[in-house]
Amino acid sequence: LKVDSGLGRGGALPGDWQRLVDQAAAAQSAGHLDVTGVWSHLARSNEPGHPSIAAQTATFDAAVAYANSAGLEPCHVHLANSGGALASPDTWFTMVRPGIAIYGVTPFPDGASPVELVPAMTLRATVALAKRAPAGLGVSYGHTYTTERETTLALVPLGYGDGIPRHASGRGPVLVGGQRFRIAGRVCMDQFVLDVGDAAVHAGDVAVLFGRADRGEPTAYDWAVAADTIGYEIVTRLGARVSRTYVGEVAR
Ligand SMILES: Cc1ncc(COP(=O)(O)O)c(C=O)c1O
Structure with a gap:
């Protein structure tokens, strides 16, 4: 299940989250599906320290807590892309989804990276x-x-x-x-x-x-x-x- 914690793109907005979770929990109890993951995506992870990162993380935390309270126990809980994975440990949860860092290219606009990246592509x-x-x-x-x-x-x-x-x-x-x-x-x-x-x-x-x-x-x-x-x-x-x-x- 995807929550829109503040990117304004895919996922259920916080106002729709409880309804989505309740319906998914009911469908899971009825044996129709298994909720294996809860996830979201960051808007400004390439700006470490930007307040939107902490705000999205808090929104995501609350969404995961609600899913748990509804009886869902997703084993995959993920929020971070490359920027979060490299520079914002609070966004790591159970896994991360780096894209550009896998290419060995920095997501940060100044070209720097707190972790050495080796370009994979020539x-x-x-x-x-x-x-x-x-x-x-x-x-x-x-x-x-x-x-x-x-x-x-x-x-x-x-x-x-x-x-x-x-x-x-x-x-x-x-x-x-x-x-x-x-x-x-x-x-x-x-x-x-x-x-x-x-x-x-x-x-x-x-x-x-x-x-x-x-x-x-x-x-x-x-x-x-x-x-x-x-x-x-x-x-x-x-x-x-x-x-x-x-x-x-x-x-x-
Ligand atoms: C949902 C989602 N997760 C992860 C990524 C990877 O982002 P990045 O390449 O900044 O690590 C993207 C990139 O488009 C994405 O859309």
């Missing part, structure tokens, strides 16, 4: 083309970027059709050959361009869009900042054309 592509270009060349749709001097342009075959945010045009960070570059000009449907200067970048080189900071790679958080969004959107929006390779424990 997005790589292979440079499709690298060519010398003269100064003054307009790059990609709308020519929002122009080369300042003779340079090398590298074409990376990922675009908004794959889930690369077009909003990251001119900003998205990419690591090639140990050097970090920013997208030059607009992200297209299937590709974008890097201006790599005089770096020795060639077709076939690996371009890392996001991965692990401890390997010098940009992170999903860096992309979230570049695209004016949240890390959640960066790691979940990749399309079907991006092939997934599972490594480590999950690969076995």
